[in-house]
Amino acid sequence: MPTPPKPPFEIPESEEQIDDPLTREALLWLAHLHSGQERPEDRAAFDQWQDSSPEHRRAAGEARKIWRQIGTSLVPPPKPKTPKLPVVILLAIALSMMAFALGLFGPPRSYLADYRSATGEVRQVVLRDGSTVDLDTGTSFDVSDGGRTITLYTGQVFVNVKQGQGRPFQVIAGNVHARALGTAYAVRRDEDAATVIVTESSVQVTDTMRADGTPVRVDAGWLVRGTPTEGVGIPQRADVTGLTAWRQGGLVFKDRPLEQVVAEVERYRRGRILILEEAVRKLPVTGTVNLAQTGEFLASLEIVLPVSVTQLPGLVVIRRDASRHP
Numbered sequence: 001m002p003t004p005p006k007p008p009f010e011i012p013e014s015e016e017q018i019d020d021p022l023t024r025e026a027l028l029w030l031a032h033l034h035s036g037q038e039r040p041e042d043r044a045a046f047d048q049w050q051d052s053s054p055e056h057r058r059a060a061g062e063a064r065k066i067w068r069q070i071g072t073s074l075v076p077p078p079k080p081k082t083p084k085l086p087v088v089i090l091l092a093i094a095l096s097m098m099a100f101a102l103g104l105f106g107p108p109r110s111y112l113a114d115y116r117s118a119t120g121e122v123r124q125v126v127l128r129d130g131s132t133v134d135l136d137t138g139t140s141f142d143v144s145d146g147g148r149t150i151t152l153y154t155g156q157v158f159v160n161v162k163q164g165q166g167r168p169f170q171v172i173a174g175n176v177h178a179r180a181l182g183t184a185y186a187v188r189r190d191e192d193a194a195t196v197i198v199t200e201s202s203v204q205v206t207d208t209m210r211a212d213g214t215p216v217r218v219d220a221g222w223l224v225r226g227t228p229t230e231g232v233g234i235p236q237r238a239d240v241t242g243l244t245a246w247r248q249g250g251l252v253f254k255d256r257p258l259e260q261v262v263a264e265v266e267r268y269r270r271g272r273i274l275i276l277e278e279a280v281r282k283l284p285v286t287g288t289v290n291l292a293q294t295g296e297f298l299a300s301l302e303i304v305l306p307v308s309v310t311q312l313p314g315l316v317v318i319r320r321d322a323s324r325h326p
Helices: 021-033 040-050 054-074 087-101 108-112 258-266 291-304
Strands: 123-126 132-135 140-144 149-160 170-173 176-180 184-190 193-198 202-207 216-219 222-227 250-257 272-275 284-290 307-312 315-320
Touching (some): 021 054, 040 054, 176 193, 202 222, 250 258, 258 284, 291 307, 291 315
Parallel strands (some): 272 315
Antiparallel strands (some): 123 132, 132 149, 140 149, 149 184, 170 176, 176 202, 193 222
């Protein structure tokens, strides 16, 4: 004969009508079946119990009458449920937090930088000292030392330095420190690498990873690159007009491999641009790009190169056009 489980609350002993042992046992069954902890097999066990004899059926009927009178006062009110986010949402939040912490969306310090520009945005700001800074697409930096020091996290800046402030002006990009000796220069950061492009006067570039800290002087019309592993290199002549054309809303390319052109255009667009064949990646490109019309530029590649261009939402695919020959 099955016996009732103990319910999570007490049945009062003083009730006269519960003195009958079978009625009390039936009431224990009903208490368990209304406890919120019952299982499907428990109801089957109770049915077996009350059908075992006429006395058990009588006791079950008496217990039901009593339960209708006192049952609601015995069962504790349900605890309010705390809303739970679906596991998928919690997992997405956790992965996003991990991605930001690992810097998969850029350096973590860039998220709260003093100045930022969005993808495809080019704008200018004026610092406290009067110097002007042009921000290229996806740029972020902090300003300190009364507006005389820029710490660049992502993107590219072009600074036109305000003279006569009594303190040097410098841009810090990782291990590369570019101190102005004149008026205008650009600093671009590509992950850990930094490039300094001088358009006026000179800039003194220091590699903080080097023990001797010997600076490199870069004059107008020249550039220098630096990385943590290779340090600051030797200055090279540069097409400064082409390299700073983004300030006027354009890009200029001369005999550049298509893969380099695509990588540069991609910085100003949302989504990805994929080149499927290796031979297509090396095709030379000469021309200009209007940053407000990057889609039109990509479509025009079909005219000047033996490629087909498929533009989808968030994705552009460039492949060799089999009907034409490179």
